[in-house]
Amino acid sequence: MIKLHGVTKVYNPESIGVRNLNLHIEAGEFVSIVGQSGTGKTTLVRLLIAEEHPTKGKITIGDWDITNIDSSNIPFLRRQIGVIFQDFKLLPKKTVYENISFALEVAGENSSRIRKVVPQVLEIVGLKDKMHRYPQQLSGGEQQRVAIARSLVHRPKIIIGDEPTGNLDSLNTVEIIEILKKINEFGTTVLLATHNREIVNSLRRRVITLRGGEIVSDEREGKYRL
Amino acid sequence: MISFIRVIKFAFQEIGRNAGLSFMTVVILVLMLLSVNVLWTVDVVTKEAVGLVKEQINVSLYFKAEASDQEVSEVKRTLNSFPEVLEIKTQSREEVLESFQSRHQLSPEVLEALNELGDNPFGPTLVIKTREPEDYKKILQAMDVPEYDNLVEAKSYEGNEEGIEKIQNITNRIERLGFWLSLIFLIIAFLIIFNTVRVAIYTHRIEISIKRLVGASNWFIRGPYLVESFLFTVLSIAITAGLIYLALHWLDPYLLLVFPNGFSLTNYYNSHIFLIFGLQALAVLLLTSLSSLLAMRRQLKI
Numbered sequence: 001m002i003k004l005h006g007v008t009k010v011y012n013p014e015s016i017g018v019r020n021l022n023l024h025i026e027a028g029e030f031v032s033i034v035g036q037s038g039t040g041k042t043t044l045v046r047l048l049i050a051e052e053h054p055t056k057g058k059i060t061i062g063d064w065d066i067t068n069i070d071s072s073n074i075p076f077l078r079r080q081i082g083v084i085f086q087d088f089k090l091l092p093k094k095t096v097y098e099n100i101s102f103a104l105e106v107a108g109e110n111s112s113r114i115r116k117v118v119p120q121v122l123e124i125v126g127l128k129d130k131m132h133r134y135p136q137q138l139s140g141g142e143q144q145r146v147a148i149a150r151s152l153v154h155r156p157k158i159i160i161g162d163e164p165t166g167n168l169d170s171l172n173t174v175e176i177i178e179i180l181k182k183i184n185e186f187g188t189t190v191l192l193a194t195h196n197r198e199i200v201n202s203l204r205r206r207v208i209t210l211r212g213g214e215i216v217s218d219e220r221e222g223k224y225r226l
Numbered sequence: 227m228i229s230f231i232r233v234i235k236f237a238f239q240e241i242g243r244n245a246g247l248s249f250m251t252v253v254i255l256v257l258m259l260l261s262v263n264v265l266w267t268v269d270v271v272t273k274e275a276v277g278l279v280k281e282q283i284n285v286s287l288y289f290k291a292e293a294s295d296q297e298v299s300e301v302k303r304t305l306n307s308f309p310e311v312l313e314i315k316t317q318s319r320e321e322v323l324e325s326f327q328s329r330h331q332l333s334p335e336v337l338e339a340l341n342e343l344g345d346n347p348f349g350p351t352l353v354i355k356t357r358e359p360e361d362y363k364k365i366l367q368a369m370d371v372p373e374y375d376n377l378v379e380a381k382s383y384e385g386n387e388e389g390i391e392k393i394q395n396i397t398n399r400i401e402r403l404g405f406w407l408s409l410i411f412l413i414i415a416f417l418i419i420f421n422t423v424r425v426a427i428y429t430h431r432i433e434i435s436i437k438r439l440v441g442a443s444n445w446f447i448r449g450p451y452l453v454e455s456f457l458f459t460v461l462s463i464a465i466t467a468g469l470i471y472l473a474l475h476w477l478d479p480y481l482l483l484v485f486p487n488g489f490s491l492t493n494y495y496n497s498h499i500f501l502i503f504g505l506q507a508l509a510v511l512l513l514t515s516l517s518s519l520l521a522m523r524r525q526l527k528i
Contacts (some may be wrong), residue, residue, distance in 0.1 A: 074438075075442060075444075078441035091433050093240070102440065102442075105232050106440065106442040106443065106446050108229060
């Protein structure tokens with residue numbers, strides 16, 4: 001599903017994001033990418049959604065070589081990957097419903113399908129009754145659930161979470177992880193970049209540890225170890 | 227088609243949900259357009275006034291009484307061949323006499339002296355109008371040849387030379403001042419509009435980056451801002467036009483007192499409405515759209 005061959009990202013000689021990453025993630029896996037701040041987790045996420053291009057190496061998603069993806073193709077890539085961020089990245093002037101429908105509207109989905117699908121995904125994340133509220137009228141956990149609903153709405157094959165629980169309390173953190181696990185059970189590949197030890201240990205799934213931009217361990221059923 | 231409808235929907239949504247910012251943008255556009263229109267109006271009124279002054283200037287060629295109609299016609303034909311000449315009016319000997327008599331009807335001694343002469347002592351006259359006051363000199367220099375010496379009694383220009391030159395100087399200066407003032411104003415207007423739009427886009431920078439991250443294409447992001455630019459332009463032009471017509475309604479009676487030819491700014495605006503507001507709409511639309519696109523370029527690199 002996701003393949004990285006010798007991927008290096010150099011911002012400048014003093015700042016290297018990731019170094020010589022070789023990685024193969026199968027479809028349907030739930031992979032935690034761990035490491036302290038500044039170890040390259042976010043760089044890896046940014047490379048996968050083409051926010052950055054690798055300085056060296058090759059990245060493929062499915063059969064799609066996105067190493068030097070053309071800027072006109074980036075929207076198509078991003079419509080295939082659901083991304084959840086630490087700061088939620090919701091559109092503040094759009095309601096919960098509009099935030100989610102926007103992801104479908106940009107893809108040219110027809111209106112009747114949007115009207116049908118959006119309440120369904122809101123049901124999954126338990127926010128159907130708050131669909132007409134604005135993000136600032138929701139708690140942090142609720143906002144992150146909206147972000148998950150948005151990432152889910154076009155049924156992506158991959159969901160990437162970049163510290164999605166970083167701004168949440170423990171209760172909301174557990175809720176978000178449970179939702180991600182459920183999504184994974186339906187066959188979606190989940191990549192979770194985090195430095196939350198409890199989450200990683202409770203998952204008992206594959207763990208890739210980064211240090212200084214390099215992979216220092218890759219365990220099938222790993223634990224959080226730095 | 228569905229994307230286009232969505233882009234329009236998002237544009238209206240953006241305007242409505244950022245009402246304060248939208249309102250301020252329109253206000254600034256209206257203020258700039260009003261300033262441009264004030265300058266435009268001043269320019270029109272100045273040109274009209276200058277034109278009126280220029281119209282008052284003409285040069286008369288007084289022929290000797292013995293000059294024949296054929297000779298006068300020949301001189302007229304020669305003068306007409308000059309591109310600088312706008313119009314030549316011929317006054318016959320009788321018309322010159324009548325004009326003289328009516329001018330001096332309150333001076334019986336002058337009229338009596340005229341009667342003493344018996345015959346009509348006046349020759350025909352050519353009243354020449356040129357495109358620009360400075361053209362008179364050229365025309366009269368061309369007439370200053372020995373073969374016309376026996377025909378022409380006098381030229382009235384010499385006496386007015388100083389006055390005409392003064393008027394010419396003043397009008398040239400006014401036109402030059404108007405040009406530079408307009409240029410400076412246009413640059414200021416450009417900078418203000420450009421920065422207003424940049425600020426508006428800057429406040430949307432996070433939203434733009436989020437839209438990119440959820441897979442919106444560049445045109446899907448730019449679209450609503452371009453539609454907004456169009457709506458702001460239409461709205462600001464409509465408001466400006468309304469305010470301008472209100473002002474003209476109040477101003478016109480005063481202008482009628484100054485301009486005896488019945489010049490009215492309302493009539494001027496009516497007959498040039500598409501040129502004035504069309505040109506301004508086009509300029510504002512280009513400016514706002516271009517500013518939006520330039521300001522968004524950075525955000526769209528994400």
